[in-house]
Amino acid sequence: MPETKATDQKANEYGYRSFLLGKFRFERDEYFAHLAWPDGSHTIQVDAFLRALMRDISWNFFYGIVNFDGVFGTTNHYGNVDVFAGLYNAGYTNQNKQYVENFNSEQVRDLFAAMLDDWTNEGFDPFAAPAETGSPFGSKHGSNRAAITRKRLVAERMVGLAGDIAKRSDAAGNPVNRQFVDVNQDEPEVHAEPGFENEVHAFNFFAYVSRSDVTWNPSVCSAVKESQVCATTEEFMLPIIHGNDRVEWFVQLTDEIHWDIQDRDTGVPRARVIMKPGDVAAMPADIRHQGYSPKRSMLLVWENNDSTLPELYAKKRLKPNPVDF
Numbered sequence: 625m626p627e628t629k630a631t632d633q634k635a636n637e638y639g640y641r642s643f644l645l646g647k648f649r650f651e652r653d654e655y656f657a658h659l660a661w662p663d664g665s666h667t668i669q670v671d672a673f674l675r676a677l678m679r680d681i682s683w684n685f686f687y688g689i690v691n692f693d694g695v696f697g698t699t700n701h702y703g704n705v706d707v708f709a710g711l712y713n714a715g716y717t718n719q720n721k722q723y724v725e726n727f728n729s730e731q732v733r734d735l736f737a738a739m740l741d742d743w744t745n746e747g748f749d750p751f752a753a754p755a756e757t758g759s760p761f762g763s764k765h766g767s768n769r770a771a772i773t774r775k776r777l778v779a780e781r782m783v784g785l786a787g788d789i790a791k792r793s794d795a796a797g798n799p800v801n802r803q804f805v806d807v808n809q810d811e812p813e814v815h816a817e818p819g820f821e822n823e824v825h826a827f828n829f830f831a832y833v834s835r836s837d838v839t840w841n842p843s844v845c846s847a848v849k850e851s852q853v854c855a856t857t858e859e860f861m862l863p864i865i866h867g868n869d870r871v872e873w874f875v876q877l878t879d880e881i882h883w884d885i886q887d888r889d890t891g892v893p894r895a896r897v898i899m900k901p902g903d904v905a906a907m908p909a910d911i912r913h914q915g916y917s918p919k920r921s922m923l924l925v926w927e928n929n930d931s932t933l934p935e936l937y938a939k940k941r942l943k944p945n946p947v948d949f
């Protein structure tokens with residue numbers, strides 16, 4: 625098994641430890657994460673790096689590819705994970721300069737979590753909108769464990785059912801976000817026939833989402849077999865460029881998100897999609913995308929969790945777009 629460890633228990637001159645994952649080396653200074661591998665190196669501004677790292681860890685490498693930027697990222701094989709540099713960048717692959725190592729998922733998650741913990745300063749929350757968090761920059765000062773160990777919310781059946789994810793409220797410590805003070809907070813009345821109390825359920829989805837304190841972090845609000853309805857509040861930009869291994873449906877519930885869509889494997893631009901309230905998009909299985917939300921907005925992401933899908937798309941047994949117009 626390739627080696628992973630914190631290289632120097634002793635911190636560098638800025639107070640940060642360095643980390644080794646196989647032949648990848650990670651260092652940080654006041655402004656940047658510096659990455660190196662046997663035949664290359666790369667620099668990412670540290671706020672962007674920590675925001676991407678946070679999501680890669682808490683989504684357990686997500687569906688398919690998590691590009692931190694156009695060079696570095698991870699490909700999820702659900703149990704093991706490729707860590708790559710330049711693998712989905714035509715500039716690198718045309719020169720055969722890409723570099724990839726495969727690890728078991730737990731090994732990468734543990735090292736990434738240790739790095740995030742060491743590199744996150746007091747007051748910086750990688751899940752928060754830039755307007756709602758302190759700065760990640762400078763030499764090491766304190767930590768922010770409460771922010772970086774949040775659990776991803778995954779409903780078994782639906783938010784608000786007995787024994788499932790609870791609805792949000794002021795009393796539970798989930799105030800309405802500053803951008804959503806106009807969102808109606810009334811809950812629906814449910815009158816189930818006797819004997820069906822556990823089968824009929826409803827909750828105010830907009831009210832629930834208006835109380836999210838994180839951005840670009842879909843939480844599963846309802847699950848029916850492999851169909852997962854995920855809600856998320858977005859502000860500023862998606863901190864990763866997501867390479868799909870299945871189709872994803874987006875429903876824009878409020879405000880606006882601008883999406884850059886590129887070819888998944890090369891990064892060649894393919895489309896710009898400006899989504900306004902009520903717009904629905906089916907993101908194909910062979911693209912990557914990054915979204916920009918000028919104001920805090922609500923997005924519904926509909927995921928198909930069926931684990932046989934990546935292979936069906938890879939073998940072209942399913943076509944990448946679910947609808948032809």
Ligand code: PHB
Nearest residue numbers: 840841842856866872925
């Ligand atoms: C996506 O890559 O599809 C994605 C990720 C996080 C979000 C929204 C969409 O908050």
Ligand code: FE
Nearest residue numbers: 866868872913
């Ligand atoms: Fe996506």
